[in-house]
């Protein structure tokens with residue numbers, strides 16, 4: 065089946081199904097795609113394609129299958145784990161031109177869109193109906209729904225309204241065999257296995273998302289935003305656990321440490337309490353009457369956890385100001401350091417204070433600054449390790465530090481990634497979280513969809529061989545990790 | 553608390569080597585759901601106990617044979633609930649059976665399905681290997697989402713050994729309102745109310761009346777009741793319990809009972825017999841003697857699917873047929889988890 069094709073032959077084949085300017089093969093054209101938002105990993109693809117229709121994607125996949133060419137699908141390329149990193153021998157398939165909203169169904173509260181539609185475009189399109197699409201990653205103006213599905217992305221409001229997997233109703237998937245399968249629908253559950261759930265978070269390795277139907281929610285009746293400052297980071301951590309266990313599910317509950325507060329103040333000076341060790345931002349939404357009582361309750365909890373200051377936004381402007389610091393935290397930190405490396409571990413909330421302390425210790429041990437700004441309500445940490453890639457060895461040190469942080473998360477009963485995905489970045493840490501039989505299960509699932517490993521090969525699931533080399537300390541019920549594999 | 557994991561794993565290994573089918577069960581309350589199958593019975597009802605419950609973390613981990621009523625009792629004391637409000641269909645219902653069957657209750661409209669509250673799972677696959685997926689945290693994208701894949705798979709992909717579920721705070725108060733409306737009017741009303749932020753956590757129509765459940769603070773409920781009108785229903789809790797447990801007259805019939813799912817706002821289906829509606833109209837029950845093929849044709853046309861839920865003759869297909877490509881992927885996935893086809897073979901579709 066395999067035919068050794070030279071590049072010009074390939075270009076010719078793809079030009080038969082795509083307009084000429086949608087087939088890119090020159091080095092300067094391809095360099096745009098050499099990395100996603102995890103810039104430490106770079107690779108130029110053999111060829112990049114920009115289809116405009118689902119039919120064209122189908123034709124592309126057919127050729128790739130025939131020639132056994134690896135395919136990496138790319139949405140907006142905002143992945144933070146190298147999920148969209150191209151394959152040297154393969155095709156980069158960019159969905160950017162498939163950006164049409166195909167249907168808005170107010171009766172059933174759904175929108176059906178092409179994969180390249182940006183996250184925010186959906187909410188904007190349905191705003192006049194009083195509806196919105198709930199998952200709101202910070203990258204929402206750029207990232208695409210196809211990428212969101214592949215990564216099962218979250219956002220500030222996922223604490224109350226769920227992740228991407230909870231908000232996708234139907235998918236049209238193109239398999240590498242060139243067949244279209246329809247999963248889910250505007251109805252609620254589907255017969256057979258829950259492949260809809262399986263697709264979410266599968267990092268583009270099981271099929272190409274051609275179309276998605278998302279669930280729309282009504283805008284809440286009202287909302288209130290609180291900001292609280294703490295002298296001790298432990299108090300802030302414990303306040304988070306206390307709010308949730310009191311029976312309140314905030315729409316968002318975010319935390320920033322003093323380093324991040326300092327950086328954002330420098331960046332956009334919003335009047336955040338500058339001498340605080342940590343601040344919490346808490347958004348409550350729902351029916352007006354319910355929010356009133358929840359605000360009082362939350363204030364009481366914050367107070368009893370020694371908040372040094374509690375502010376309640378008086379109007380929309382102030383609400384936006386409270387959120388603005390949180391939302392500009394990444395660029396603000398980016399201003400302080402040439403490079404940063406963003407981690408994404410999750411832990412049970414009750415360990416927040418301890419883990420933050422431990423991260424502080426690791427930061428000193430490695431001599432690198434770590435800023436913490438994260439989704440506290442669901443225990444999803446984003447430690448940002450600041451480094452300078454131009455200084456020899458700094459990237460490696462940052463990666464080592466990051467790896468220790470993730471192993472700490474696993475030890476605490478958490479996960480190496482909450483929403484950014486494994487990609488190429490956390491392959492070694494996967495060996496810490498899973499044993500060889502579990503990893504083998506993942507490989508078998510992959511093969512059930514993609515026998516020849518053509519879709520985004522090498523991502524997300526490490527080979528057992530790699531894990532044996534990494535020698536991860538995964539202890540599963542007292543067993544030696546990967547005891548059955550030879551060590552090198 | 554017993555732990556019979558090793559015993560079960562070795563029985564599965566044995567069955568794997570001999571290639572003999574196992575019929576997995578626990579409380580037998582949902583045995584009727586799915587196709588009739590043969591196999592050596594393998595009971596999980598001895599594998600009980602709550603392993604971990606952290607009210608402040610909003611999760612519970614329990615062994616699969618743990619009775620649902622025990623779990624609900626324990627979390628109730630902490631003012632928490634299972635978001636999916638699962639039906640028990642009998643006192644012996646277990647949490648493993650709940651996940652395997654994947655049947656959600658009335659609160660599905662507001663708090664999601666059973667699969668939505670699954671955080672992690674431990675299974676024994678068809679080779680007798682003990683595997684863990686997911687965890688205790690809400691956000692976790694390491695590896696494929698095997699935990700949710702187990703939900704509704706009726707034990708055909710793995711023997712569920714323990715599950716970790718996300719919990720929700722119990723609503724401060726609830727109130728049920730009734731509205732005398734016919735089916736078309738009810739569908740229209742439910743779906744227009746669903747476009748408002750009113751905290752509606754259950755909808756039910758019995759061909760004469762539409763019932764809706766509101767949840768929140770007293771003042772919110774009063775305000776919504778004022779907007780909506782209708783009249784108050786006493787014993788709200790008992791009412792919804794009857795709905796989810798199917799303790800209403802509708803189910804006391806000799807006719808086949810169909811469980812049909814369509815887009816919620818679909819106008820009444822042209823299927824003869826009596827019907828009930830839940831989930832804003834997305835779930836429709838029919839007691840009907842209409843031909844199977846006709847029912848499937850009508851639901852498919854409406855963009856939905858039909859399941860023959862109760863009172864079937866025994867040999868027919870229960871679930872809506874899958875497209876050939878989808879079926880092929882199901883077969884391959886089945887082989888990935890259960891290469892010798894020993895776990896509840898034939899429970900969902902005849903060939904796996």
Ligand SMILES: Cc1cc2nc3c(=O)[nH]c(=O)nc-3n(C[C@H](O)[C@H](O)[C@H](O)COP(=O)(O)OP(=O)(O)OC[C@H]3O[C@@H](n4cnc5c(N)ncnc54)[C@H](O)[C@@H]3O)c2cc1C
Nearest residue numbers: 139140141142143147201202208210211212214218268273
């Ligand atoms: C500043 C910044 C802030 C961020 N904030 C958040 C946040 O708050 N929460 C969060 O969860 N993430 C966040 N991210 C990460 C990132 O934005 C998300 O992972 C996003 O979903 C990626 O979407 P994309 O369109 O850019 O996908 P890409 O980066 O292009 O691709 C990501 C993965 O999706 C696959 N893929 C893309 N389209 C398809 C398709 N049609 N079919 C199959 N596979 C496909 C790719 O192959 C790849 O594996 C942030 C990133 C940045 C840079």
